[in-house]
Amino acid sequence: MDRNSNVYTFIYASGMVILVAAILSLAAINLKPFQDKNIEIEKKQNILASVNIEADATNAEEIYAERIVNTYVVNSKGEEVQGNAFTIDLKKERAKPVEEQLLPVFECQIDGNVKYIFPLRGAGLWGPIWGYVSLEDDMSTIYGASFDHQGETPGLGAEIATSNFQDQFKGKEIYDSGKLVSIIVAKSNETAPAEHRVDGISGGTITSKGLEKMLLDDLNAYNAFLNQKK
């Protein structure tokens, strides 16, 4: 057959595309369980990081199973509802009105005390940012926080994922005489009481403010639950 004829070219192109599609789908289906496992392990690492436990990919599952003693789902009124806290897709929940959102809570056992871990999700400059914040059992003092992002600028907004930034949150208070004030991620010229503020990132103002809004909005959703537990 003439290699330069249109018919040959069409047949060749179609055959090639079908073959390649088949190979790639096969690979994607077979590798999916491994990839999902990795994502699950990473999520466990992030949850543990918010209670200041460093876990690597090999021991995250073990530590998670040992430390995270209880998980449940609440609604914005603070009532416990049906659901699996670990598999809730925050992106979908945040798209709903706050009354309908399912809010996951993780309880972690550390030195005989219970720490409460809450997942967060918000918007940075270029894309979503997310994280976990853990509270002491007074439901106001932050025990630890971990944040991550999809595509914030390296060296600027991406600094939210560094321990330098996250360590600032330890010991801060989210309630001020009974009122939820969350944490202000501040520029140096902003005044807020020291127990409610952390230093923002120079050059990363929009990410910093996005993070501040994420904390306030998401903790607000838990407000009823937090007040109940106090």
Added chain:
Amino acid sequence: MSDREPLFSKKNLKLLGDPLNSSNPITVQVLGICSALAVTAQLKPSVVMSLSVMAVLAFANVIISLLRNTIPNRIRIIVQLVVIAALVILVDQVLKAFVYDVSKQLSVFVGLIITNCIIMGRLEAFALGNKPWPAFLDGLGNAAGYGWILIVVGLARELFGSGSVWGYKIIPASWYIENGGFYANNGMMILPPMALITVGVIIWVQRSRNRKLIED
């Protein structure tokens, strides 16, 4: 066939060896610079990137070489792209499944192997006109030539930028200024411009040793 070439004839070894030095894809042909700058802040991603490019380039070369007599001339570039893209997606999926942390670090750059000019360049210039075995060697050679530059740059940047190699601290903690020592990591090394300068230094050293490369 009595005139059959031995597998490792002089000509074939040249295919493997030349790209390491006198026809190096990065320092001589100046191809594939983008990824060389982007992923070399540390040694580990550099090595993984090199191996990924090697897998893609060697297999793409062999596949295109096997198909070379069937590919319709008018769509040969598209055929090459489909082969490369398919291989890159496979590599990406495998990395995601088995070395997740590295795949996160390489992020978009694995996908961008598709646009690495070295690969299309070798397919177009070599695989389309040669038998599979020499094409395989050519692929390995060029990927190795790309890889060793990445690894040298990655090593230098991680050592001077973070004081570690492969994630292990090499510079003793007591040397650092904050611990009362005299040493500080050079933060510049982490940034992409220093990768370009490091590549520049390699080119300089290479040309001063290999006079053939100096143009008039």
